[in-house]
Every structure is written in structure tokens, then in C-alpha cells.
Amino acid sequence: MDKKLSLRQSMDYLHTWAGVLFSVLLFLVFFMGTLSVFDREIDRWMMPETRIAAPRAVSFERDALVHLEQLAPDARLWMVQYPYSREPTMSLGWMGEDGIETRHVDVEKGRVLTDPGTKGGSGFFYPFHYSFHLDWMDIGAWLLAIVSIAMLVLLVSGVVIHKKIFADFFTFRPGKSIQRATLDLHNASSVLLLPFHFVITLSGLIIFLFIYMEAGIAVIYAKDGGSIIKEAFNHVSRPAAKEPGKLASVDAMVARSRAMWGGGEVRRIIIRNPNDKNALVEVQRRPHDQIVNDNVSVTFDGATGEVLSQQRLSPTLQVQRFFSGLHMIPFDHWWLRWMYFAMGLVSCVMIGTGLLLWVEKRRARQEKEGRVGYRAVNAVAVGGTMGVLVATLSMLVANKLLPPDLMDRATVEQWVFFAAWIIAFLHPVARAFHPRSRTDLRIAWREQAWAGAGLAMLAAALNAIVTDDHLLTALGQGKLAVAGTDLMLLATAVLAVAAARRLAVHGMPARSEAASMHKVAI
Amino acid sequence: MSNTRFTWQAALTRALIGALGGFAAALCFMIGTASVLAATGWLPRADAAIAAGMPAFLIWMMAVLIAFGAASVCRAAGWVFGGATGFALLGWMCQHLPRAV
Numbered sequence: 001m002d003k004k005l006s007l008r009q010s011m012d013y014l015h016t017w018a019g020v021l022f023s024v025l026l027f028l029v030f031f032m033g034t035l036s037v038f039d040r041e042i043d044r045w046m047m048p049e050t051r052i053a054a055p056r057a058v059s060f061e062r063d064a065l066v067h068l069e070q071l072a073p074d075a076r077l078w079m080v081q082y083p084y085s086r087e088p089t090m091s092l093g094w095m096g097e098d099g100i101e102t103r104h105v106d107v108e109k110g111r112v113l114t115d116p117g118t119k120g121g122s123g124f125f126y127p128f129h130y131s132f133h134l135d136w137m138d139i140g141a142w143l144l145a146i147v148s149i150a151m152l153v154l155l156v157s158g159v160v161i162h163k164k165i166f167a168d169f170f171t172f173r174p175g176k177s178i179q180r181a182t183l184d185l186h187n188a189s190s191v192l193l194l195p196f197h198f199v200i201t202l203s204g205l206i207i208f209l210f211i212y213m214e215a216g217i218a219v220i221y222a223k224d225g226g227s228i229i230k231e232a233f234n235h236v237s238r239p240a241a242k243e244p245g246k247l248a249s250v251d252a253m254v255a256r257s258r259a260m261w262g263g264g265e266v267r268r269i270i271i272r273n274p275n276d277k278n279a280l281v282e283v284q285r286r287p288h289d290q291i292v293n294d295n296v297s298v299t300f301d302g303a304t305g306e307v308l309s310q311q312r313l314s315p316t317l318q319v320q321r322f323f324s325g326l327h328m329i330p331f332d333h334w335w336l337r338w339m340y341f342a343m344g345l346v347s348c349v350m351i352g353t354g355l356l357l358w359v360e361k362r363r364a365r366q367e368k369e370g371r372v373g374y375r376a377v378n379a380v381a382v383g384g385t386m387g388v389l390v391a392t393l394s395m396l397v398a399n400k401l402l403p404p405d406l407m408d409r410a411t412v413e414q415w416v417f418f419a420a421w422i423i424a425f426l427h428p429v430a431r432a433f434h435p436r437s438r439t440d441l442r443i444a445w446r447e448q449a450w451a452g453a454g455l456a457m458l459a460a461a462l463n464a465i466v467t468d469d470h471l472l473t474a475l476g477q478g479k480l481a482v483a484g485t486d487l488m489l490l491a492t493a494v495l496a497v498a499a500a501r502r503l504a505v506h507g508m509p510a511r512s513e514a515a516s517m518h519k520v521a522i
Numbered sequence: 523m524s525n526t527r528f529t530w531q532a533a534l535t536r537a538l539i540g541a542l543g544g545f546a547a548a549l550c551f552m553i554g555t556a557s558v559l560a561a562t563g564w565l566p567r568a569d570a571a572i573a574a575g576m577p578a579f580l581i582w583m584m585a586v587l588i589a590f591g592a593a594s595v596c597r598a599a600g601w602v603f604g605g606a607t608g609f610a611l612l613g614w615m616c617q618h619l620p621r622a623v
Binding site for chain 2: 004005007010011013014017146148149152153156157202205206209212213215216217219220221223226228231232314315316317319320323
């Protein structure tokens with residue numbers, strides 16, 4: 001029988017259960033998103049060979065074409081990512097028979113670097129953030145849509161159920177019991193960053209508008225079978241002529257594009273059918289000085305160098321690209337980048353504390369009734385939050401320990417992440433149901449906090465030993481990406497030790513105290 | 523913690539209405555609004571689709587909130603699917619009526 005609940009009661013129910021069902025996935029998305037803010041810096045840390053200074057001048061003919069003609073003369077598509085301060089190597093990509101292949105080029109030395117043997121931050125953590133590495137039929141993207149809608153629902157329902165939203169903004173009592181501090185931390189982090197949580201989630205959905213609303217677009221375009229991409233982006237395409245052709249000077253096309261843009265740097269050059277008479281060269285601008293994530297690309301006839309089209313986004317599409325830029329931070333602004341990182345961490349805290357509150361609110365009652373649900377959820381909370389951190393740090397350690405010439409090294413590294421994560425889930429489950437540890441929910445948290453601290457220290461130490469770029473050297477040589485990552489690892493270790501020690505001192509409350517928390521909680 | 527709760531059947535039905543019905547409502551909103559914007563000549567077709575697609579996610583979110591906030595499952599279904607039908611009709615009218623006129 002469907003009961004009649006007041007609006008606040010029904011929103012309370014929705015907030016509670018949507019929270020417990022989606023929090024692990026939400027934590028994963030926010031944690032990986034937070035790491036992705038510094039994905040290029042993590043790349044430098046994980047790929048020591050790419051720790052070079054960004055070149056002053058780049059020439060397509062001199063630095064890219066010679067290598068592409070050797071590496072992929074028959075490819076249908078070449079992609080050249082130009083270097084900049086965060087990504088000092090030039091990245092060559094081509095569509096081979098087995099999909100997209102890439103190589104890094106040290107432009108100053110004019111040499112192609114060996115395969116780094118890792119996917120790094122931009123190849124592993126970043127795609128994890130938006131696809132969970134589930135690419136088949138866009139399952140990951142759809143899962144992300146459901147998780148994002150759940151997040152928006154949680155935010156709105158959280159506001160509705162709060163009786164004292166303004167007072168909660170200023171309430172934090174870390175000296176009180178661990179449960180009260182958890183409740184305050186959940187409320188404060190939610191209220192403080194409510195606009196950020198809402199905008200970052202909504203903008204994430206808007207980025208994938210063309211995937212999620214594909215069915216609707218198909219209906220709108222059903223009459224004449226047109227293409228929204230062609231119409232909106234002024235996209236030029238033409239089939240290969242199947243006749244050999246020679247590329248005109250791409251550097252001249254770059255110079256022409258810069259003149260058309262009125263300044264700016266090249267982000268990427270895409271060449272379709274490179275050695276064909278119908279070759280197309282697309283020059284994209286790096287949006288380093290604007291929020292709108294707009295490449296303003298110029299497309300040239302590859303053989304003649306004639307301009308075929310210049311992309312000019314309509315105001316509506318610029319709004320969509322504005323949300324994309326707001327989410328993906330394509331612009332150069334270190335303070336804002338660090339703010340995104342900090343806000344991402346606060347979001348993780350909000351999600352983790354929400355899960356903990358669920359456990360604490362039910363612990364006394366379920367203990368009394370002999371139910372084990374709270375223990376299972378506590379185990380999932382440990383594996384889904386601390387476990388993700390432990391798995392990430394395990395991957396960083398593996399990055400330094402695996403031999404460089406190991407076959408499929410990047411894949412092995414990835415499996416280390418997933419193996420560590422599975423263990424990080426099994427460990428709290430074992431703790432939850434082991435007779436000697438099941439009465440104390442802290443044990444699994446504490447042990448994983450110690451594991452995280454150890455792994456973070458080990459990763460920083462291994463980086464110093466294996467690459468000779470220890471913290472002081474990296475700072476002295478201006479390798480800020482490496483030094484920053486090392487500092488973050490050390491900070492993680494310190495925080496994890498502090499958390500483990502606090503968990504050892506302040507226990508989860510006795511049954512009576514937990515029962516009193518029932519009445520206090522929202 | 524609130525002691526009030528839905529039965530699991532009611533919660534599951536409301537969740538399905540919110541998630542699936544909400545997605546249908548969002549799609550219908552996008553089609554209906556884009557059709558109106560394009561038919562009235564306010565925006566070109568591609569822009570109309572993008573302009574309507576962005577707020578469609580808020581419709582999806584609101585559908586989930588309505589599915590759980592409505593007094594009964596029937597009312598929840600009525601609001602969500604009724605809204606979706608309204609938007610779909612609007613889209614159909616905009617796409618077909620001008621031809622009839």
C-alpha cells in the first residue's frame with residue numbers, strides 16, 4: 001500500500017535511498033574528476049620521459065610530418081596535438097588498423113619517445129570520470145547520466161529536507177562525537193558548495209547532450225535526414241579521391257589560421273586522407289583565454305591550402321560550449337584549477353560523509369534487531385571511498401615498480417588498479433562479518449587509512465628512487481608537475497595518518513549514544 | 523531520521539516513473555520546445571535542438587522529484603506521463619500543422 005507522506009518526508013526518503021544507492025558511483029565520478037583536474041600533471045609524474053620543457057617554436061613540417069610519414073604513411077587520419085606548458089611533448093596520433101595509435105615527440109631534440117607504458121592521468125583517470133571505462137554501446141556514458149540525475153535529485157531533495165539550511169552553513173563541531181562531526185561536515189560541505197555541485201553536474205550532462213538527446217534529435221531531423229553536427233558546427237567532410245596527393249604547407253595554414261583568429265595558439269591539427277588529392281586539414285585553436293570551449297577551427301583544402309570553412313559557433317552552441325568549458329577548464333588559470341581541485345575534494349567529503357551518516361543512523365536499531373545491513377553498507381562505504389584511494393595509489397606504485405619493457409605494461413598497470421580495488425572491497429566485508437572485528441566498524445576504515453598512507457609515501461619515495469626526480473630536485477629544476485604530485489602524495493599520507501589516528505582515539509559511539517543521534521539527525 | 527517510508531513496490535514504481543518516464547518527458551520536452559522554436563523561426567533547427575536539449579535535463583530531474591513527491595503513484599504517473607504527452611503533442615503539432623495550413 002502506498003502511504004501518503006508529506007513533501008518533506010517523501011524528499012527525505014528519496015534523499016536517503018538515492019544517496020545510499022548512488023554514493024559509491026558518485027564518489028568514483030567526483031574523485032576521478034578531481035584527479036582529472038591535474039591529469040596532465042599526473043601524466044608527467046607517470047611518464048618520466050615526458051618531463052621536458054615546452055618548446056618555444058613548433059613547425060608541423062619539421063616536427064610532425066617527418067615522423068608521421070615514417071610511422072603511419074597509409075593512415076586515413078593524422079592528429080597532431082601541439083605542445084604547451086602543461087603538455088610539453090607533441091602528440092602524434094593516427095587511425096591505424098587497430099584503432100587510434102599515439103606517440104610523443106620531444107620537439108627540441110626532434111625524436112619520437114618510446115611508448116610510456118602507461119595510460120597516465122589523461123588516459124586512465126580522465127576516461128574513468130566520464131565513462132567508467134565501459135565504452136561498449138556508450139554504457140558508461142548512460143550510467144553517468146543516471147548518476148548525474150541522481151546527484152541533481154539529491155541536491156534538490158537535500159535542500160527541501162533541510163529545516164535550517166542557513167544555520168547549517170555555519171555549524172561544524174569537530175570536537176563533538178564523530179557522528180555529530182560527520183553530520184556537520186556533510187551539511188556544511190553540501191551547503192557551502194551547493195552552486196558548484198549543481199553547476200558541475202548539470203554541465204557534465206550538457207557536455208553529452210548529443211549522446212543523451214540523440215533520440216530527440218533524430219525525431220527533429222527525421223523529415224529530411226539532415227545532420228545536426230554538420231549544421232551546428234559547419235563541419236566539412238568529403239570522401240577520399242583515391243588519387244595520390246601532396247600536402248601544401250601546413251605551417252602556412254597555421255599562420256593563416258592565426259591571422260584569422262587574431263592571435264592564439266594551435267591546439268590540434270587533424271588531417272583527413274593525408275596522402276590523397278582530397279586531403280582536408282583542420283586547424284584548431286587552444287581556448288586558453290576563454291571559458292567557452294570553442295576550437296574555432298579553420299578547415300583547408302590539403303592540396304591547395306585554400307580555406308574551405310571557418311567554424312563560427314552560433315550563440316546557442318556557444319552556451320553549450322560555455323558549460324563544457326566551465327566543466328573541463330580548458331583555460332589557463334592556476335588558481336581556478338586549484339579551486340576546482342579543492343571543491344572536488346569537498347564534494348568527495350560530502351558524498352563519503354553522507355554514506356557514513358546512513359550507517360550511523362541505523363546502527364543502533366539494526367544492532368538491536370540483529371540485522372546486518374548497516375555492516376554491509378559500512379563495508380561498501382569503505383571499499384567505495386577509501387578503497388578507490390588505495391586502488392589509485394596502488395596504481396601509482398605499480399607505475400614505478402613494473403619493468404619498463406613489460407609486455408602490455410599499461411594494461412597491467414590498469415589491472416593493478418582493479419585488483420587493488422577488489423581487495424579493498426573484500427577487506428571491509430571480511431572485517432564486517434569476522435567475529436573479532438564485526439562490533440567495531442572503525443577497524444576497516446583505520447586499516448585502509450594506514451594502507452593509503454603507506455602507499456602514498458611509497459609512491460613518492462619510488463618516484464625519487466626510480467626517476468632521480470625527488471621533491472627538491474623537481475622543485476629546483478622547475479618540474480612543478482612532478483613536485484606538485486609528490487607534495488599531494490605526501491599530503492595524502494599525512495591526512496590518512498591523521499584519520500587513522502583519530503579513528504583509533506574516537507570510536508564509533510556506544511549503542512545508547514548512537515540511538516540518541518537518531519533524534520538529532522535530519 | 524524519518525520513520526516514514528514507502529512500501530518497496532511503491533518506491534520501485536515511483537523510481538521507474540521518475541527515471542524512465544522522466545527521460546521520456548525530457549525527450550518530449552526537447553522535441554516539443556525545439557519544434558516550437560524552429561517553427562516560429564526564432565532559432566535555426568540545430569540551435570533550437572541544442573537550446574531545448576540543455577534544460578531538458580532539469581525536466582528529467584524534476585520528473586524524479588515529482589514521482590516521489592506526488593501524493594500517490596497514479597498521480598505521479600499522471601504528472602510525468604501527462605507532461606510528456608503534452609510536450610510530444612506540441613512537437614507533433616509544430617512539425618505537421620504548417621503543412622496542413
